[in-house]
Amino acid sequence: MxxxxxxxxxxxxxxxxxxxxxxxxxxxxxxxxxxxxxxxxxxxxxxxxxxxxxxxxxxxxxxxxxxxxxxxxxxxxxxxxxxxxxxxxxxxxGDVAILPDADPISGAIVPYxxxxxxxxxxxxxxxxxxxxxxxxxxxxxxxxxxxxxxxxxxxxxxxxxxxxxxxxxxxxxxxxxxxxxxxxxxxxxxxxxxxxxxxxxxxxxxxxxxxxxxxxxxxxxxxxxxxxxxxxxxxxxxxxxxxxxxxxxxxxxxxxxxxxxxxxxxxxxxxxxxxxxxxxxxxxxxxxxxxxxxxxxxxxxxxxxxxxxxxxxxxxxxxxxxxxxxxxxxxxxxxxxxxxxxxxxxxxxxxxxxxxxxxxxxxxxxMGSVVLKFAESLRTRQLDAWPKGYVTLDMSSKKENVPVFFFNDIDDDHEPLYYEYLNTTRFPLHLYDHGAKGIGCDCVGGCLDICSCANKNGGQFAYDLNGILVRGKQLIFECGPHCQCPPTCRNRVSQKGLSNRLEVFRSQETGWGVRSLDLIQAGSFICEFTGVVLTHEQAQIFTMNGDSLVYPSRFPDRWAEWGDLSQIFADYVRPAYPSIPPLDFAMDVSRMRNVACYMSHSSSPNVIVQLVLFDHNNISFPHLMLFAMENIPPMRELSLDYGIADEWTGKLSICN
DNA sequence: GCAGTATCACACGC
DNA sequence: CGCGTGTGATACTG
The missing domain is CATH 2.30.280.10 (SRA-YDG)
Incomplete structure (x- = not known):
């Protein structure tokens, strides 16, 4: 039959x-x-x-x-x-992109x-x-x-x-x-x-x-x-x-x-x-x-x-x-x-x-349903029962909440394993010098819309109660170590690290790539793009050494596309605040890196960069947090827009 | 488990 | 015959 x-x-x-x-x-x-x-x-x-x-x-x-x-x-x-x-x-x-930082009006949104x-x-x-x-x-x-x-x-x-x-x-x-x-x-x-x-x-x-x-x-x-x-x-x-x-x-x-x-x-x-x-x-x-x-x-x-x-x-x-x-x-x-x-x-x-x-x-x-079921079955699978090609079941060495898999069934290249896994970006220590003065909120019982951290975000939180990014912003302030609120606070999303099981994999077409074993819902946090932060001056020295650096300022403002409801509400203006100067640092991923830098480039990516601040107060050095721009089914390759001008079909060798 | 809602096709009626 | 309106069916979601 x-x-x-x-x-x-x-x-x-x-x-x-x-x-x-x-x-x-x-x-x-x-x-x-x-x-x-x-x-x-x-x-x-x-x-x-x-x-x-x-x-x-x-x-x-x-x-x-x-x-x-x-x-x-x-x-x-x-x-x-x-x-x-x-x-x-x-x-x-197009209009939004060139909007002057003029309208200071809050996020009060009224159907026109x-x-x-x-x-x-x-x-x-x-x-x-x-x-x-x-x-x-x-x-x-x-x-x-x-x-x-x-x-x-x-x-x-x-x-x-x-x-x-x-x-x-x-x-x-x-x-x-x-x-x-x-x-x-x-x-x-x-x-x-x-x-x-x-x-x-x-x-x-x-x-x-x-x-x-x-x-x-x-x-x-x-x-x-x-x-x-x-x-x-x-x-x-x-x-x-x-x-x-x-x-x-x-x-x-x-x-x-x-x-x-x-x-x-x-x-x-x-x-x-x-x-x-x-x-x-x-x-x-x-x-x-x-x-x-x-x-x-x-x-x-x-x-x-x-x-x-x-x-x-x-x-x-x-x-x-x-x-x-x-x-x-x-x-x-x-x-x-x-x-x-x-x-x-x-x-x-x-x-x-x-x-x-x-x-x-x-x-x-x-079939998508087959892939979903397959990915689901891996969740409970014994280690020795994994498919061929899984070189290690956690290349983060338990530095992430969930394992980061490493898969290569086409050759013997294990290069990603030779780097130290860096689960959070390393900023210059002087950023933390100012201590806790006036940074955090005092919401012992959990944060509400009136909290000082919410104010920094324009009077509302960037995430809904499920941790979904409601609307992209130039910069998001999460509650941090200087806040009194509990770790369960709704305004702590990206700092909690991975929740989806990601996988670095090798493919003939794109070289290294990243995919997820879990279904990633649009708007949810995926991972940070980590590296060792170099100031402008340090970066110049590094560049002379020929080391490859990632320049955060080159990521296009794709965050602006997420949550834009100007189609629906005519006066849905993008709040000007917070407005930050162009990023002027580089990230060195030549020795320490995480899963993010293996993501392929695409001019129509399914992942966006959202800048987030929580553990220090310097708006010039935010974290590069990656969020899903669409529902990403298991085993589908994640892609980022690295801001490359040319139409680029292959893998970006950003880490080589 | 129910109910409060969608959509759509189809049936009327003008 | 075209258009509006009402009704019934339906593998939904909270």
């Missing part, structure tokens, strides 16, 4: 993929290029609902495609469409207009007057994205998700405040609130096209903490239902077409073997998720059947139990599957259920 059972029309769709690993199988005959562009040319298949040309099993690749425009121009049109959705935001970032106004602003789409809050019925497939196009789409996804996360943190903080004042109340469904707000602002992605197949910018293995996030990025449009589909009424031939499903174990008759899923149709359950009536072949069930009939690929998202998530669960995008079989069966309850066999397309890269 584990082999693929082709259905009647499947042979049309299993055309071999190109050699590019990011390419998914082209699945429709209509993708046949008209004027034989090179195989790399981006092609967009366009199944317009105005064209009565849904593929049927009678069609062969030789059937002429519908009278659509040239494929590449069609691609460009759609690409531009999506891009334009983010252009405004990019503009905003009431929700009603906002709604009315976006109801009419700028193009064509169609309602924005309704999904398009236009079926589109985007394939063979060029790397730069993919990056562009991914940038859009990332910014949108960052807004989601930031808004969530913002509303959670609001909610916390309210609860202090009022009587105990139900917790707000912040996820819903955020999603609605973003929808009203027109920030949901891919609503003007109904995408079959991969969502541009979403990678296999991407992890989501909330179901609504899937709606926001266009992976799955249903807030609760497990099958998303184009309804019959909107379909060109009057038949519904399924585009994505969520497998989260809610139906007892599901059988999930990874590459092959026996998926139960929806319906027939009572409030307690018990099957109480027969399912019918309608709605999503019918749509899945139709997708099988037409060979339409289906996105699969898995819901997995995960303690670290507020909902106790995360959603992982596992790639594209095809429905190969369907039948009506008697479920365990004795009631009839529809079953669908889904088989994963090959050449898609490892």
């Amino acid at each position: 584990d082999s693929i059972v082709p259905c009647l029309n499947l042979n049309l769709y299993s055309e071999p993929t190109s050699s590019s690993s990011t390419t998914i199988p082209k699945i429709t005959p209509k993708i046949e290029p008209l004027d034989e562009p090179p195989p790399f040319l981006p092609t967009t298949t366009y199944i317009s609902h105005t064209h009565p040309h849904l593929p049927t099993h009678h069609q062969t690749p030789s059937v002429p495609p519908p009278p659509e425009p040239d494929v590449s121009s069609e691609f460009n049109r759609i690409s531009e469409l999506f891009r334009s959705a983010f252009a405004q935001r990019l503009q905003k970032y 207009s009431n929700p009603e106004t906002q709604v009315s602003n976006v109801v009419i789409s700028p193009r064509g007057g169609r309602k924005q809050d309704q999904r398009s019925s236009e079926l589109v497939r985007v394939t063979d994205l060029k790397p730069e196009d993919y990056r562009s789409f991914r940038g859009g996804i990332r910014r949108t998700r960052m807004i989601f996360d930031s808004l969530r943190a913002f509303f959670v903080a609001e909610d916390e405040k309210c609860r202090d004042l009022l009587t105990p109340q139900r917790r707000l469904r912040v996820d819903l609130k955020v999603a609605t707000l973003m929808k009203n602002q027109g920030l949901w992605l891919y609503r003007d096209k109904r995408i079959v197949g991969a969502i541009p910018g979403v990678s296999i293995g991407d992890v989501f903490f909330f179901r609504m996030e899937l709606c926001v990025v266009g992976l799955h449009g249903q807030a609760q239902a497990g099958i998303d589909y184009v309804p019959a009424s909107q379909s060109s031939n009057g038949e519904p077409i399924a585009t994505s499903i969520i497998v989260s174990g809610g139906y007892e008759d599901d059988e999930d073997a990874g590459d092959v899923i026996i998926y139960t149709g929806h319906g027939g359950q009572d409030k307690h998720s018990r099957q109480v009536v027969h399912q019918k072949l309608e709605c999503g069930n019918l749509a899945l059947e139709r997708s099988m009939h037409y060979g339409i690929e289906v996105r699969v998202v898995r819901g997995l139990k995960y303690e670290g998530s507020t909902a106790g669960k995360v959603y992982v995008y596992d790639g594209l599957y095809r429905v190969t079989d369907t039948w009506f069966d008697v479920g365990k309850s004795g009631f009839g259920v529809y079953k669908f066999k889904l088989v994963r397309f090959e050449n898609q890269g490892q």
Whole structure:
């Protein structure tokens, strides 16, 4: 049963993929290029609902495609469409970057207009007057994205998700405040609130096209903490239902077409073997998720059947139990599957259920859910049962709270082990000369918003109660050794060191790299970038010796991108305070270093540098703390923007 | 475990 | 036939 059972029309769709690993199988005959562009040319298949040309099993690749425009121009049109959705935001970032340090107003943030106004602003789409809050019925497939196009789409996804996360943190903080004042109340469904707000602002992605197949910018293995996030990025449009589909009424031939499903174990008759899923149709359950009536072949069930009939690929998202998530669960995008079989069966309850066999397309890269489970299994594994390639299970020699792994299964290079592991940056001793005078707060019982350390941050803490960075700042003041507050104080986050199990690994492509064995939530602290601090003068001497130095001032101000809600709140200005002079020190990592300096460079990084001060008072010598800019699944390489001007695809040899 | 909410499709009705 | 509104279904979250 584990082999693929082709259905009647499947042979049309299993055309071999190109050699590019990011390419998914082209699945429709209509993708046949008209004027034989090179195989790399981006092609967009366009199944317009105005064209009565849904593929049927009678069609062969030789059937002429519908009278659509040239494929590449069609691609460009759609690409531009999506891009334009983010252009405004990019503009905003530009503005922020050159904002003079003028406005001293605090973090008082007020929506610039009431929700009603906002709604009315976006109801009419700028193009064509169609309602924005309704999904398009236009079926589109985007394939063979060029790397730069993919990056562009991914940038859009990332910014949108960052807004989601930031808004969530913002509303959670609001909610916390309210609860202090009022009587105990139900917790707000912040996820819903955020999603609605973003929808009203027109920030949901891919609503003007109904995408079959991969969502541009979403990678296999991407992890989501909330179901609504899937709606926001266009992976799955249903807030609760497990099958998303184009309804019959909107379909060109009057038949519904399924585009994505969520497998989260809610139906007892599901059988999930990874590459092959026996998926139960929806319906027939009572409030307690018990099957109480027969399912019918309608709605999503019918749509899945139709997708099988037409060979339409289906996105699969898995819901997995995960303690670290507020909902106790995360959603992982596992790639594209095809429905190969369907039948009506008697479920365990004795009631009839529809079953669908889904088989994963090959050449898609490892499933995110498999990686998550694998990483989880390592947590409890005996030392001798670790996979080959783990040279040491803690290169920090217990200097970090959690082990730092060292993995190399491609050669004998053990170079990182020859350096002394430095778990915190070594600053010049004179920075500590001034002692404790007036540095710390007196909050013996724990810090509140009125604490002096909060004041230094502009009247609020930079982190939420879970230690998530709410908003990037030029400099963050954490409570420190001179404060009276307990170690559990919420304003001590980055000083506590690692909480995720990081791993230095060797790869053919990037040389040394860093990845995590744990899922890292966006906004959470990862590690410090440590080294021995050299003053300007000392650095000049060192440079003459040819030693490699890291210059903190060269890291771009990526912190400004994190938590920027100017898209949502027009007067969401970045507080000018604290404002610090450009950093003028260097870090020597030639003898002592930590895991951070093995991170690869990327111009679209998933890790940002946030400057933090806590153990001394000199704003010219902050710690370089690294935070996750997006949810980073286990085994995905971490990357930093080192401020290198050129487009750099390989590993930065910053430590060599 | 329940309830308070989302979305969406579909059904009406004008 | 298009648009608005109401209703029912649904693998959610706190």
